Amino acid sequence: MSQVEKPTVVPLEHPRESLLREERLPHIWCSGCGIGTALNCFIGALERSGLPLDKVAIVSGIGCTGRAAGYIKLDSFHTTHGRAIPFATGLRLANPELKVVIFSGDGDLIAIGGNHFIHAARRNIDMTVICVNNFNYGMTGGQAGPTTPAMAKTATSPYGNSEHPFNLPYLAAASGAVYVARWTTLHVRRLERALTEALLKEGFSFVEVISPCPTYFDRMNRLGEGLDMMKFYRESSEIAHGLDPRKADIDLGGKIIVGKFIDIEKPTYLDFQQEIQARMEGEPS
Amino acid sequence: MNYWRKPLDIERIKLPRGKVYLIEERCKGCNFCIEFCPVGVLAASERFNAKGYHLPYPQNEEACTNCGLCEVICPEFAIYSLPRDGKEEEPRE
Amino acid sequence: MGRKKSPVSEGILKGEFFMSGDIACAEGALSAGCRFFAGYPITPATEIAERMAERMPQLGGVYIQMEDEIASMNAVLGASWGGLRAMTATSGPGFSLMMENLGLGIMTETPCVLVNVQRGGPSTGLPTLVGQGDMMQARWGTHGVYEIIALSPSSPQEFFDLTVRAFNLAEKYRIPVLVMADEVVGHMTERVVIPEEVPYFPRRKPNFPPGDYSSFQPGEDLIPPMANAGEGYHIHVTGLTHDERGYPVTDEITQERLVRRLVEKIRGYKKDIIILxxxxxxxxxxxxxxxxxxxxxxxxxxxxxxxxxxxxxxxxxxxxxxxxxxxxxxxxxxxxxxxxxxxxxxxxxxxxxxxxxxxxxxxxxxxxxxxxxxxxxxxxxxxxxxx
The missing domain is CATH 3.40.50.920 (Rossmann fold)
Known part of the structure; x- marks a missing residue:
């Protein structure tokens, strides 16, 4: 590597700058972590969606992914651990003009926030939930979580994890989500498209983003650097659109089923509310 | 043996040309852009930024088609491409 | 419910009624402009939720029953940032579950009202019988350094009046306000007079364009104006220690500046807040x-x-x-x-x-x-x- 290196730095603006709180960059995520890529794709999806961006609000919980809200230059809320979804529910119902997006991690949304997740899906509240799944709690140092594969090593499962993980697309679908997809941080184009679809879907839409955690999960399980994980996704991902999500389990080191699993129509919470309102107005008092 | 089909309009279509830009201080040296550039524009350089991360550089800039993959796969919002000369090609959507 | 039928203008009751404390609380909230209620059934506060479920749709407001009290408190905070006057009502066990996010409300200076119709505790205790054991929890229940506002009614009329006052104090000082009632006041039925008009302190809105706005830049009175979501201000709101822009800055200096202000903005106005x-x-x-x-x-x-x-x-x-x-x-x-x-x-x-x-x-x-x-x-x- 003794080539002549051409300077490539120019004082131009990154094309996504207008939606970033650029004064806060570089962000806190580690080298090789995929959360930034997921955020990058999400910003692309926001632009593609054509949504009026002043009416888009981002809500995050706590954890590495929970910091995402702090980097997006839109109305953004960094709430408490696990509570992004109920906070977003209040926001959405108070102002039906808003498009509300929850951008958070697997531990936040599915462990401590798991109850809120299933109930928001059941109600079919109009919101998009983006869950970056890195199979452990990164912020606190790599502890086991609700998506940690069985037998995987983490800071709190040093001999291997003796719990089964949640299969998130299956959980979301079973709870009532009308749109369910999973991609990895390698599948940037497909991920961006899926996020766009999810943003434009009425009702509870859910996109899981499988991401490397090179500092903790990948290191403790000897899976390599972030780049190695990305290569692993290239080799081990299997696209299976329309697959019954119960078949989308993820085992340690096993293949990763990706694709769009669910895309259905169902009345949303606000649809029912409007129907009730119409009935009340139609009734003679 | 390969049986690639040749597109009928291959003679008429100009390949888009792009140029890669790097915001050095944001780069954390993950090498995603280098690995996944479909046409091998980027390579790791020996230069590093203030935080000690080795930066990518365009060793084969002529090959850049402005596909923007580096831009979207970069977790750091540190790299992007723009159309070169900006005239013969429209920017990507 | 009412002994006397009163004229209802735009759905708000006016006149003289014979109602329980819980119902009076709900009507007080509605009179004060509350248009969002999130809650979870719990004795002896359930009547407030039931009343809200009946009344909110009549007024174009939102009633939602959440999956628990943690969710209820968060939905209320979200609704407040969505631009509505919002409240929840609960009792002991639910109050305990709300404590963490009461702290989020304090830290993010989110106006809202939390009613606790106290029952006997600890734990499940006496669901149907009176207690006043949550008074210190009201003061110190969420972690960290802070001040809180808590009101305590002695009658259904006062439950009505203090609920109205709670909403106004919440907006004036940008803080969750607690109404610490008890089972007896909640369930007793007495004469309640609902006035033609109740006091109304509107939300403190920024009077400058989005570009110049820092979400948590206080005025001289220590209280920052509040832009709601969807108004183009691109606010950032976090439970982390934050600077005037709302961005997390987790250091000693920022903590000192922020938390001291959160305390002083209440202590400095005790004369206005306290009624005896x-x-x-x-x-x-x-x-x-x-x-x-x-x-x-x-x-x-x-x-x-x-x-x-x-x-x-x-x-x-x-x-x-x-x-x-x-x-x-x-x-x-x-x-x-x-x-x-x-x-x-x-x-x-x-x-x-x-x-x-x-x-x-x-x-x-x-x-x-x-x-x-x-x-x-x-x-x-x-x-x-x-x-």
Whole structure:
């Protein structure tokens, strides 16, 4: 590597700058972590969606992914651990003009926030939930979580994890989500498209983003650097659109089923509310 | 043996040309852009930024088609491409 | 529900009614402009939720039953940032579940109202019977350094009035306000007069364009104006220690600046926030200091004492937090003793004791919950103190 290196730095603006709180960059995520890529794709999806961006609000919980809200230059809320979804529910119902997006991690949304997740899906509240799944709690140092594969090593499962993980697309679908997809941080184009679809879907839409955690999960399980994980996704991902999500389990080191699993129509919470309102107005008092 | 089909309009279509830009201080040296550039524009350089991360550089800039993959796969919002000369090609959507 | 049918203009009740405290609370909220209620059924606060479920759709407001009280509190915070006046109502166990996100509301300066119709505890305790054991939890229940506003009604009318006041204080000082009622006040049915108009303190909106706005830049009065979501201000709101832009800065200096302001913006306005009701305090030898339903029993005991010729007075706390320590201290230098009846093992009594600074004796009258004092219990203490 003794080539002549051409300077490539120019004082131009990154094309996504207008939606970033650029004064806060570089962000806190580690080298090789995929959360930034997921955020990058999400910003692309926001632009593609054509949504009026002043009416888009981002809500995050706590954890590495929970910091995402702090980097997006839109109305953004960094709430408490696990509570992004109920906070977003209040926001959405108070102002039906808003498009509300929850951008958070697997531990936040599915462990401590798991109850809120299933109930928001059941109600079919109009919101998009983006869950970056890195199979452990990164912020606190790599502890086991609700998506940690069985037998995987983490800071709190040093001999291997003796719990089964949640299969998130299956959980979301079973709870009532009308749109369910999973991609990895390698599948940037497909991920961006899926996020766009999810943003434009009425009702509870859910996109899981499988991401490397090179500092903790990948290191403790000897899976390599972030780049190695990305290569692993290239080799081990299997696209299976329309697959019954119960078949989308993820085992340690096993293949990763990706694709769009669910895309259905169902009345949303606000649809029912409007129907009730119409009935009340139609009734003679 | 390969049986690639040749597109009928291959003679008429100009390949888009792009140029890669790097915001050095944001780069954390993950090498995603280098690995996944479909046409091998980027390579790791020996230069590093203030935080000690080795930066990518365009060793084969002529090959850049402005596909923007580096831009979207970069977790750091540190790299992007723009159309070169900006005239013969429209920017990507 | 109403004994008298009153004209309903735009769905808000006006006139004279015979209603329970819980219903009065709900109607007070509606009169105050509350248009979002999130809750979870719990005795003895359920009637508030049921009333809201019936009334909100009539007024174009939102009622949602959440999956638990944690979710309810968060939905209320979200709704407030969505631009609505929002509240939740609960009792002991639910109050405990709301504590963490009460802290989020304080840290993010989110106006909202949290009603606690107290029952006997700890734990599931006495779901259908009275208690006042959550008074210190109201003050210190969420972690960290902060001030809080808590009001305590002694009657259905006051439950109505103080709920209205809670909404206005919440907007004025950008803080969650607690209404600490109790099972007896919640369930008792009395005459409630709903006025033509109630006081209304509107949200403090930024009067400058989005570009110049820092979400948490306070004015001289220490309170920042509040842009709602969807107004183009691109606010950032976090429970982390944050700077004036709302961005997380987790260091000692920022913590000092932010948290000191959060405390001072309440302490500095105690005169405006605190309301007390005093009867015969001037010239009294013994003062009964109480709140909620206990204060009503206390007042009767004061009456009985006066009939016996004892110079007794009543100091009723309508605002419990911030605590009126200045007034208590003032009174303490003129009286022999305070008698403090409450349905717990001495919570506000400790505050009274602290405030007197040893100038007067403080006699707590404790009751573990499930019922009320006999006025005689309090009277005995008054007699003893007067001797």
């Amino acid at each position: 009701e005093e009867k015969g305090v001037e010239g009294a030898e013994v003062v009964v200091c109480s709140y909620g339903i206990s204060a009503r029993v206390g007042l009767w005991a004061v009456e009985l004492a006066r009939r016996e010729g004892i110079k007794a007075g009543m100091l009723r706390l309508l605002t419990v937090w911030p605590f009126p320590q200045e007034r208590i201290r003032e009174v303490a230098s003129k009286v022999k003793a305070f008698v403090v009846p409450e349905i717990n093992y001495g919570q506000i009594a400790l505050e009274v004791e602290r405030s007197t600074g040893g100038r007067a004796e403080v006699i707590p009258i404790s009751h573990m919950g499930g019922g009320l004092y006999e006025p005689e219990d309090i009277l005995k203490a008054i007699r003893k103190a007067a001797r």
